[in-house]
Structure formats: C-alpha cells, structure tokens
Amino acid sequence: MAIQLCLDVFGRINQDRFKDLLRTHHLPVSGTKLELKNRVLSAIENNCGTPGLSIEKFDKFIANEIAHGKNRTLFVSAFSHTVANQIKNLQYVKSCLLENKLPTENFNSLREQIDLDKDFVLLYLNIANNDQVVDKIEMCFAKGTTVELSNDDGENIVPQRQVEYVWVDVLPCEEKMIIKLWNRQGSYFEMMANAKLLYDEISSLVREIFSLVAKNILDTKNILYKMFKDLTETAEKPFRDKVLQLDSVIKSFADQCASELGLPNSENPINLPQRIARLLERASIQHDFYTYSKFSAGKRGVVDKIAFSDLTGANVHARSGDTHEGIAVTDIYFDIRETISELKSLDKLWVTWFNVIDDESDPEKIQIKVEVFKEHYIIHFLYNYKTKEGEELVLSNFKHYEGVLD
Numbered sequence: 001m002a003i004q005l006c007l008d009v010f011g012r013i014n015q016d017r018f019k020d021l022l023r024t025h026h027l028p029v030s031g032t033k034l035e036l037k038n039r040v041l042s043a044i045e046n047n048c049g050t051p052g053l054s055i056e057k058f059d060k061f062i063a064n065e066i067a068h069g070k071n072r073t074l075f076v077s078a079f080s081h082t083v084a085n086q087i088k089n090l091q092y093v094k095s096c097l098l099e100n101k102l103p104t105e106n107f108n109s110l111r112e113q114i115d116l117d118k119d120f121v122l123l124y125l126n127i128a129n130n131d132q133v134v135d136k137i138e139m140c141f142a143k144g145t146t147v148e149l150s151n152d153d154g155e156n157i158v159p160q161r162q163v164e165y166v167w168v169d170v171l172p173c174e175e176k177m178i179i180k181l182w183n184r185q186g187s188y189f190e191m192m193a194n195a196k197l198l199y200d201e202i203s204s205l206v207r208e209i210f211s212l213v214a215k216n217i218l219d220t221k222n223i224l225y226k227m228f229k230d231l232t233e234t235a236e237k238p239f240r241d242k243v244l245q246l247d248s249v250i251k252s253f254a255d256q257c258a259s260e261l262g263l264p265n266s267e268n269p270i271n272l273p274q275r276i277a278r279l280l281e282r283a284s285i286q287h288d289f290y291t292y293s294k295f296s297a298g299k300r301g302v303v304d305k306i307a308f309s310d311l312t313g314a315n316v317h318a319r320s321g322d323t324h325e326g327i328a329v330t331d332i333y334f335d336i337r338e339t340i341s342e343l344k345s346l347d348k349l350w351v352t353w354f355n356v357i358d359d360e361s362d363p364e365k366i367q368i369k370v371e372v373f374k375e376h377y378i379i380h381f382l383y384n385y386k387t388k389e390g391e392e393l394v395l396s397n398f399k400h401y402e403g404v405l406d
Contacts, residue, residue, distance in 0.1 A: 003041045003044055003045060003055065003058075003111075004041075004111060004112070004113070005037060005041065005062075005111050006111065006112060006113035006114075007113075008113075008142075008162075008163040008165075009062060009065075009066065009110055009111065009165075010037060012065060012066060012069060012165065012182065013037075013062070013065045013069070014065075014069060014070060014385060015032075015033040015036065016385075017061075017065060017069075018033065018036035018037060018040060019036060021040060021053075021058075021061055022036065022039060022040060022043075022049075025043065025048075025049030025050060025051065025052070025053045026049060026050045027039065027043055027048060027049050027053070040053065040058065044058055058111075059108045059110070059111065062108075062110050062111060063108060063110060063124060063126075063138075063140070064388055066110060066124075066140055066165050066167060067138075067140070067167045067180060067388070068180075068386050068387055068388050068390075068391060069182070069385065069386060070384075070385045070386065071182060071183040071381075072180055072181065072182060072183065072381050072386045073180070073181050073183055073195050073378060073379070073380050073381070074178055074179070074180050074181075074378065074379040074381075074391075075178070075179040075180075075181070075195075075199045075203070075376050075377075075378055076176060076177070076178050076217075076376060076377050076378075076379065077176065077177050077179075077203065077214060077215070077217060077375055077376040078175055078176050078177075078214075078215040078217050079175055079176075079177065079212045079213060079214070079215055080175070080213060080215055081175060083175075083210075083211065083212055083213065084172045084173070084175040085172075086211075087134060087137070087170065087172045087210055087212075088133050088134050088172045088173070089132070089133075089134065090127065090129045090132040090133070090134050091132070093127060093134055093137060093210070094127075096209050096210050096211070097125075097209065100208075100209050102122055102125075102209070103122070103125055105125075106125055106126045106127060107124070107125055108123075108124050108126075109123045109124065110123050110124055110140065114142070115144075116142055116143050116144035116163060117143070117144065118143065118144075119143060120141040120142065120143045120166070120201070120202065120205065121141065121142055121143065122139060122140070122141055123140050123141070123142050123165075124138065124139060124140035125137075125138070125139055126138040126139075134172055135171075135172070135173060136169060136170065136171055136172075137168075137169070137170040137172075137210075138167070138168070138169055139167075139168040139170075139206070140165060140166070140167050140168070141165075141166045141168070141202060141205070142163050142164060142165050142166070143163070143164055144161060144162070144163055144164075145161075145162050145163070145164055146161055146162070164182075164198060165182060166179060166180070166181055166198055166202045167179070167180040167181075168180070168202060168206055170206065170210065170212075174399075175215075177203070177206065177212065178395075179199055179202055179203060179206075181195045181198055181199065183195065199376075203376075214375040214376075215375070216374060216375065217372070217373075217374070217375055217376060217377060218372065218374055220372045220377045221308075221345040221346055221347060221372050222344055222345055222406070223398065223401050223402055224345075224346040224347075224348075224349040224370060224372065225340070225343070225344045225345055225346050225406075226401045226404045226406065227303075227349060227351065227397070227401050228303050228306060228340070228346055228349060229341075230300075230401070230404070231300060231301055231302060231303050231351065232303055234298065234299050234300070235292050235293070235299065235302050235303075236281065236285065236292070238291065239281050239284040239285050239288075239292070240281055242284060243277050243280045243281045243284065244277075246277075246280070247273075247277075250273050250276050250277055250280070251266070251273050253276070254266035254272035254273045254276055257272065258272060293352075295354045295356075295361075295362075295363050299354060300353060300354060300397060300400075301351050301352050301353040301354050301397075302351070302352050303349065303350070303351055304350040304351060304352055304367070305348075305349075305350035306340070306346055306348065306349055306350070307346070307347050307348035307349075308340065308343060308345060308346045308347050308348075309347060344406055346372075347371070347372055348369065348370065348371045348372070349369070349370045350367070350368070350369045350370075351367070351368055351370070352365050352366070352367045353365070353366040353367075353368065353393060353394060353397060354366075355389070355390055355393050357389075364384075364390070365384070366381070366384060366386075366390045366393065366394060367381075367382040367383055367384065368380060368381055368382060368394060369382060379394065381394075
C-alpha cells in the first residue's frame with residue numbers, strides 16, 4: 001500500500017525541512033517542495049537512503065514539524081504539586097484517557113487524511129514514562145475550520161477549508177502545561193484573538209481529561225525582571241568597566257561643579273558622580289551598539305523591548321521606535337531603570353537569545369516576545385523558524401531564571 005501524506009500536514013512542513021530530512025539520509029535535495037515530498041515517500045517505500053529512511057522515522061519527523069515550525073505561539077500554564085504527583089502515575093493517566101473515551105496507547109495518525117468536523121480529534125499521543133513514572137504527555141488535537149480569504153485583488157471572499165493543529169505537552173515534573181499553536185495570517189490582533197480562542201478550548205479539554213486546575217502564574221513577571229536584569233547587566237558590563245576607569249576624574253569634576261553651584265556636596269541633593277557615570281555609559285553604548293548587541297562568551301541574549309505597569313497603574317513601554325536598534329539606545333529606558341529595579345516586575349519582554357550551534361562567533365538568533373497573564377504566559381516566536389532545539393533553548397533559559405534569586 002502506497003504511503004500517503006495528507007495535504008493539511010504537507011502544507012505545514014517547510015520545504016527546507018524536507019531537504020534536511022533527505023540530506024540526513026544522503027538523498028538528493030533538489031526540486032520543488034512537492035518533488036521533495038514524493039522523493040521522501042519513494043525512499044521509504046523502496047528502503048532508500050543511508051541509513052534507510054523508514055516510516056517510523058518519517059512519522060517522528062512529521063510529529064516534530066507539527067509541534068514546531070514557523071509562526072508558533074506557546075501558551076504556558078501551571079498546575080498544583082498535588083495534581084503533578086497524580087499524573088506522574090502511568091495508570092492514572094491511562095484511566096483518565098479511558099474515562100474520556102480516548103486511546104490509552106501511544107499512536108500517530110498525523111499523516112492520514114481525516115474528516116474533521118467542528119470538534120477536536122486526537123491524532124497523536126505519546127506518554128513518555130520511566131518505570132511507570134510519567135515524564136511527559138504529548139498530544140496533538142486537530143479540527144477542520146473554514147477560513148474566509150480575499151483573492152489577489154482583495155475583493156471577493158473565498159471560503160477555504162483549513163485544519164487547526166494544536167500540540168500539547170503536559171509536564172508533570174515541571175508542573176506545567178504547554179499548548180503550541182500555529183499562527184494564522186492576518187493582523188496581530190486577529191491572530192491573537194484566534195489563538196486565544198483555540199487555547200481556551202484545548203486548555204479546558206485537557207484540564208478536564210486530567211483534572212488539572214489552573215494555577216496563578218503572575219510570579220512569572222518577576223522571572224521576566226530577572227531575565228531583563230541579568231541580560232542588560234551582562235551587555236552593559238564592558239561599557240561600565242571602561243567608565244569605572246574614569247571614576248576619579250568624574251568625582252573631581254562633580255566636586256568642582258557642586259562647589260561652583262553652591263551645592264552641599266557632589267552627592268547631595270543628587271548623586272552627581274553616579275549620574276555622570278551613567279550618562280557616559282549611555283553615550284558609549286549608543287556610540288558602539290554593535291558591541292552591545294553582539295554575542296560574546298557568557299552572554300545568553302539581549303533585551304530588545306520591555307513593558308510594565310508602574311506604581312500608579314500606568315503602562316510604560318521602552319522600545320526603540322523606528323530605529324530598530326534595541327532598548328539600550330532609548331532615552332526612556334535610562335529614565336525608568338530605577339523604577340524597574342523597585343518593582344522587580346515586567347508585563348512583557350522582547351528578547352533575542354543566542355543559540356550557539358557550531359560557530360560561537362555566529363550563533364543563531366532566536367527572537368521572542370513574552371507576555372504574562374493571570375493563569376498563563378505566552379511566548380511568541382518571532383520571524384525565524386522555530387526548531388525543537390530553539391524551543392528547548394528558550395524554555396531552558398526560563399528554567400534558569402526561575403532558579404535565580406533577586
């Protein structure tokens with residue numbers, strides 16, 4: 001029987017990813033996306049490639065592509081320690097699935113063309129366990145929808161069938177659930193409204209299956225602050241060290257100015273040496289932003305933008321405007337640094353992470369935006385293709401800062 005790959009899944013897989021799969025098995029990588037797909041299917045049927053490309057490897061490849069890929073948004077929520085202990089038990093997990101009339105054994109039906117109605121259907125299940133102790137529950141749900149798209153002239157609305165694939169990771173050891181969504185085309189607000197609807201639907205479904213109660217997750221705002229503090233201090237350190245070499249010069253200048261102005265001293269009523277040092281540091285960064293933003297040893301990433309609510313409840317944004325040069329060159333950032341240090345809390349954070357793969361001098365850049373809500377936070381992967389390795393890097397950085405003290 002010929003191996004099939006449904007069009008819905010085919011449309012989700014990037015052409016370069018087909019090439020990567022073929023290249024891994026030493027097979028030709030030229031041609032259109034359709035030709036690459038057909039070459040993969042032919043290689044499986046004829047046991048071609050070195051090593052051989054099997055149906056099991058292909059199914060694993062498809063699952064990885066549905067779970068990751070371009071234009072992805074992650075909704076991360078938490079549940080209690082008590083519930084986490086329950087779902088570490090393999091038999092408990094299977095009993096929950098059975099009670100909800102769902103398969104209890106691992107399976108993968110992602111390749112198959114399935115008639116999907118308005119309700120979500122489970123197409124993938126993988127319960128990873130070690131001696132009956134569950135490490136991770138991976139699930140993929142899908143449902144068919146009709147999306148109205150304009151034609152090339154932007155005039156006529158053309159209804160088009162589309163399948164929504166929603167990937168879910170339940171992580172008992174981390175007491176978290178991650179729901180991964182593919183972003184539709186359209187405006188940011190339309191995309192997020194659709195994502196939120198899908199998240200609410202799948203979150204309710206999975207919580208009902210495993211009796212997961214949503215947990216307040218607002219303390220993530222403090223984790224964003226710790227990210228911001230560490231990343232900015234690391235990026236600023238070379239510039240601060242240079243200014244420190246001028247400490248005596250700055251102090252002498254500030255003392256002279258204070259004396260001529262009739263101030264009590266250079267540190268009263270404001271700390272002039274500190275203000276002058278910060279101003280010089282700021283000028284140095286603006287003069288050499290390339291060094292500030294580039295990768296160096298020990299540098300996890302750089303902060304691009306921030307947003308937070310101040311003590312009055314007003315929303316404050318620090319961003320680069322039209323220059324696209326990052327937060328470090330914005331005036332408002334330097335004006336609000338002290339307020340941020342007092343609050344130790346950020347609502348949103350834009351970060352470029354450095355993912356060192358082969359060449360430390362030119363690491364992959366992973367740009368994300370994080371936004372915190374009461375019972376979940378959202379990680380938007382911006383611009384680049386989200387690989388499994390890239391996702392793991394971002395999530396591992398979150399784990400790192402969860403363990404960092406203020």
